[in-house]
Amino acid sequence: MKFIDEFRNADIARELSNKIRITLERIGWPVALMEVCGTHTMAIYRHGIKSILPPSLKLLSGPGCPVCVTPNRYLDYAIALSRQDGVIITTFGDMLNVPGSSSSLVRERAAGADIRTVYSPLDALAIAQKNPDSKIIFLAVGFETTSPTIAGTIIEAEQRNVSNFFISCAHKLIPPAMQLLVEDLELHIDGFICPAHVSAIIGSAAYDFLANNYAKPCVITGFEPLDVLQGILMLLQQIADKKPRVETQYSRVVKRQGNTTALKLVAEVFVTSESYWRGLGLVPQSGLALSDAFARYDAESVFTVSVEEEREHSGCLCGEVIKGKREPEACGLFRNICTPVNPVGPCMVSQEGTCATHYKYGEA
Amino acid sequence: MCYLQVITFERELIMCLAVPMKIITIEGFSATVEAGGVSREINLRLLEDAQVGDYVLVHAGFAIEKIDEQEAKETLELMQQIFQLQGEDEVH
Numbered sequence: 001m002k003f004i005d006e007f008r009n010a011d012i013a014r015e016l017s018n019k020i021r022i023t024l025e026r027i028g029w030p031v032a033l034m035e036v037c038g039t040h041t042m043a044i045y046r047h048g049i050k051s052i053l054p055p056s057l058k059l060l061s062g063p064g065c066p067v068c069v070t071p072n073r074y075l076d077y078a079i080a081l082s083r084q085d086g087v088i089i090t091t092f093g094d095m096l097n098v099p100g101s102s103s104s105l106v107r108e109r110a111a112g113a114d115i116r117t118v119y120s121p122l123d124a125l126a127i128a129q130k131n132p133d134s135k136i137i138f139l140a141v142g143f144e145t146t147s148p149t150i151a152g153t154i155i156e157a158e159q160r161n162v163s164n165f166f167i168s169c170a171h172k173l174i175p176p177a178m179q180l181l182v183e184d185l186e187l188h189i190d191g192f193i194c195p196a197h198v199s200a201i202i203g204s205a206a207y208d209f210l211a212n213n214y215a216k217p218c219v220i221t222g223f224e225p226l227d228v229l230q231g232i233l234m235l236l237q238q239i240a241d242k243k244p245r246v247e248t249q250y251s252r253v254v255k256r257q258g259n260t261t262a263l264k265l266v267a268e269v270f271v272t273s274e275s276y277w278r279g280l281g282l283v284p285q286s287g288l289a290l291s292d293a294f295a296r297y298d299a300e301s302v303f304t305v306s307v308e309e310e311r312e313h314s315g316c317l318c319g320e321v322i323k324g325k326r327e328p329e330a331c332g333l334f335r336n337i338c339t340p341v342n343p344v345g346p347c348m349v350s351q352e353g354t355c356a357t358h359y360k361y362g363e364a
Numbered sequence: 365m366c367y368l369q370v371i372t373f374e375r376e377l378i379m380c381l382a383v384p385m386k387i388i389t390i391e392g393f394s395a396t397v398e399a400g401g402v403s404r405e406i407n408l409r410l411l412e413d414a415q416v417g418d419y420v421l422v423h424a425g426f427a428i429e430k431i432d433e434q435e436a437k438e439t440l441e442l443m444q445q446i447f448q449l450q451g452e453d454e455v456h
Contacts (some may be wrong), residue, residue: 003384003398003419003431006440012447019446092424120425122407145382149424152409197382200421200429218437226443252436253421260408263427 003252008047009223016229017052023236024054032058032188033235034324036178037195038065038352039223045361057232059322059358060187063177064195066142067094067350068322069277073310074170075100078139080305081168082113087303088131089115090124091139098346101311121153121167128157128165137299138168140166145197147171147288148262151269154290154297166299169289172275174198175206178284182214187325191217191235193228196250201266203258207246215244222250269294277320278346318345321354328355328362335359382423384431387416397422 024031035041041061044050050059063069079100082089089105096106096117109115114134118124121138128136140150149166158164173194181187194207199220207218218239221231230250238244248254268291275287290298312319315333320326328334328347338344340356347353385397385404393409397420407426408414418426 001419001433001436003436006436009443012443015447016443050437120407122425145423145428148410148428149426152407152426155409156407196427197421197423200382227439230439230443249439252432252439259410259429261412 004224007222007226009226013052013225013229016226016233018227020057020233020236021054023233023240024056026240027236030056030058031190031236032060033191033193033232034060034062034181034189035193036062036174037065037193037198037199038068038350038354038357039330040064040193040195040221040228041354042100042352043223043228047228047356049228053232054247057236059193060182060189061321061354062192062324063175063277063280063322064143064198065148065322065347065350065352065354066172066295067098068318068346069172069177069279069352070095070141070170070346071276071278071310072101072312073276074141074168075104076307076310077305078168079103079105079108080307081299081303082108082115084108084135084303086134087114088127088134088136088137089113090118090121090127090136092141093117094350095139095141097349099313099343099345099349100268101308120125122156123176125153125157125160125162125165128162132164135164135166135302137303138165138167140169143172143174143195144201144266145195145199146273147270148201148259148266151221151262151265154269154294155265157297158294166297166302167290167298169270169287170275171270171288173272173286173288175202175209176283177277177280178207178210179214180280180283181323182210183344184217184323187323189216190239191219191244191347193231193235194218194220194246195220196220196227196253199248199250199254200313201259201262203248204248204254204256206258211244211246217244218246220246220248220250220254221251255335277322278324289290313344316345318347318355321347326356331355367445382421382428384419385422387414387418387427390414390416395427397427 043364124138210216270288273289347355385399419431
């Protein structure tokens, strides 16, 4: 078993789609589900899933794209860091092209800044060991899937006694953002397609409050086409039965308590903090900051840089798209001025950004 | 297949996507994993009980969780049952 091809059977997909249609008819009113994670958005479009779903089922794209929810002020700070002498910025590739208030990391690199993309934060640590006279800053962006890898890297740095490795921490947590969305009176969400790999870390229990306190059905769903269709069907069955609860379709990976080893490591290295999200604003307890014991790795405590005043891009609707309130097609810049080659907002940059997905797979 | 896998790795850079790979060797926290003819060194610090032969999800150079083959089979069987029961809803 390869855990991919088996979950792409067209005949079963067709039958699941049929079951979805029948269950929707049983419900008798239009249903809106939010896929929180950008990788689900991409899977839904890439595999043509939307085309086999009934029009009375609306899928809203949520805030689960780390690059998209990272605000301009963080990018501006990273750009200011990159202009310091003796600094090497290391980052995941998607951050390079995201426009800040007046520049981007890729532009700074073209102007001479030492900015390197890495596959793993461990690669950034290796760069630090190879360049003892430079200060290496890793841009720590991502959700619960990624933060354990950063925690693991910091523990490695500690054990290898590396003193020139730092992170600029912008990690975010998904459940507080989901709570904000269900409390938003302008948004109507009947159920959540919960993220697959975030949930591998935090476990299904992390969503209990949404079912118990807000009566929102939640199904943790894998990223393959049959996973997505089965996850949607499970949500619709909960809605039809009027029994909201947390279920796990992606049971081959996700446990109720998550990955306790990873969670323990994260709790050792980080503490929860408030965090500023593009589109959502300042969300309490929705971010991670380095704990006191590991504060020496915090770039902000080491580097004092002058950061330009934050400016948003006029006309860009990324903030609304992130909340599922607007579709990319409602933005006057989409496909017109804003394209993957010349992105105006982050949702067009990241490959799991809603605008980039609609641009690539949606109707022209 | 190799080319596709490389693309997958590049796409993986920041996303929540993680790739199922099989553990070939383990030495301390370091492991060699393989998928589609591509092998890679990864870190096992986030898993307590990984064994050679296990399939794991790899994200940003770390195995973040094991994949339970029995659970995968049960999910597929459930889907297969739905397929075999097709048409019943229309009848009733």
